[in-house]
Amino acid sequence: MTDILTVTDLKKYFVVGRSGWPKREPITVKAVDGISFAMAEGETLGLVGESGSGKSTVAYTTVGMYPPTSGSMKFRGQELFQADGKRPLHLKKDIQIVFQDPGSSLNPRRSIKDILEMPLRLHQPGKNRLEQIVHLLDIVDMPPAYMYKYPHMLSGGEKQIIAVARALATDPSLVILDEPTSALDVSVQAKTINLLLRLQREFHLTYLFITHDLSLMRNVAARVAIMYLGKICEIAETADFFQKPLHPYTQMLLSSIPVISEAEEAFKPKKVISTGEIPSPVNIPSGCSFTTRCPFVMDVCREIDPVMVEAGPGHKVRCHLFTQPAPAGRAKGP
Numbered sequence: 001m002t003d004i005l006t007v008t009d010l011k012k013y014f015v016v017g018r019s020g021w022p023k024r025e026p027i028t029v030k031a032v033d034g035i036s037f038a039m040a041e042g043e044t045l046g047l048v049g050e051s052g053s054g055k056s057t058v059a060y061t062t063v064g065m066y067p068p069t070s071g072s073m074k075f076r077g078q079e080l081f082q083a084d085g086k087r088p089l090h091l092k093k094d095i096q097i098v099f100q101d102p103g104s105s106l107n108p109r110r111s112i113k114d115i116l117e118m119p120l121r122l123h124q125p126g127k128n129r130l131e132q133i134v135h136l137l138d139i140v141d142m143p144p145a146y147m148y149k150y151p152h153m154l155s156g157g158e159k160q161i162i163a164v165a166r167a168l169a170t171d172p173s174l175v176i177l178d179e180p181t182s183a184l185d186v187s188v189q190a191k192t193i194n195l196l197l198r199l200q201r202e203f204h205l206t207y208l209f210i211t212h213d214l215s216l217m218r219n220v221a222a223r224v225a226i227m228y229l230g231k232i233c234e235i236a237e238t239a240d241f242f243q244k245p246l247h248p249y250t251q252m253l254l255s256s257i258p259v260i261s262e263a264e265e266a267f268k269p270k271k272v273i274s275t276g277e278i279p280s281p282v283n284i285p286s287g288c289s290f291t292t293r294c295p296f297v298m299d300v301c302r303e304i305d306p307v308m309v310e311a312g313p314g315h316k317v318r319c320h321l322f323t324q325p326a327p328a329g330r331a332k333g334p
Contacts, residue, residue, distance in 0.1 A: 062095065102163045
């Protein structure tokens with residue numbers, strides 16, 4: 001399949017203050033620190049991580065809200081960012097985002113009609129916008145009369161569905177879903193996920209699905225990538241990822257998923273206990289950033305940052321356990 005998005009050594013740093021006297025050196029947060037991945041047309045890639053891992057920064061950089069510090073982002077072979085940091089208008093049209101909180105992403109002073117009309121006016125001029133608005137509402141199973149309502153008149157789930165409709169207004173190819181169900185009730189989450197899956201099939205959409213919910217990814221994503229402190233530590237096809245997690249951090253996350261039956265418990269990896277604290281993003285330790293929590297830490301882990309290696313077909317992991325000879329008496333890998 002053809003790749004729609006190719007990210008190579010992407011970095012996004014933020015200067016959050018200055019320290020020291022008299023030089024006043026900048027304090028830098030490495031929100032995204034050299035990640036690489038590719039997405040095929042029509043697939044769903046799940047980007048998973050704890051709060052502060054950098055996954056939302058990846059989303060905002062991809063959609064153009066942040067310019068990258070360095071690295072390359074190509075959409076169908078074309079660089080997303082020009083030399084001046086801007087991007088062509090047609091690329092803005094092709095890449096859209098659905099934010100986590102629908103309450104803050106919709107303008108409370110504008111009606112649903114006005115909210116949906118704005119992207120139509122910018123990207124699809126010359127058409128009957130009222131017919132287009134009715135069509136958008138029909139696509140997401142909302143009555144036409146909703147166009148005359150305001151966001152405060154809608155439930156949380158209805159607001160998010162309107163946000164999805166707004167994203168579809170430009171006829172995009174790639175949609176960034178930044179935790180689109182985390183602010184919703186469980187029953188509403190299921191309805192929203194089913195809607196997103198139907199829309200993906202009907203319009204051949206590609207999803208970058210950002211979440212902290214690994215259980216959700218099992219049923220939604222074709223591949224899963226795990227982020228930790230600005231870096232991807234493991235990426236694999238979903239079935240392989242859940243059956244054979246390799247990175248200690250991935251195993252720790254999967255072993256902590258709550259289950260309701262002994263059969264489900266049997267499928268979970270052996271419990272990996274986190275023993276330390278998450279480092280500050282402004283003071284990340286040298287070497288591997290997971291050393292403060294990893295039960296399998298070696299001397300090399302504290303000195304050298306591991307590189308991503310191919311551990312199997314389509315399965316990559318960034319861990320010294322797969323690049324260094326195993327200590328005597330222990331098999332390679334955790």
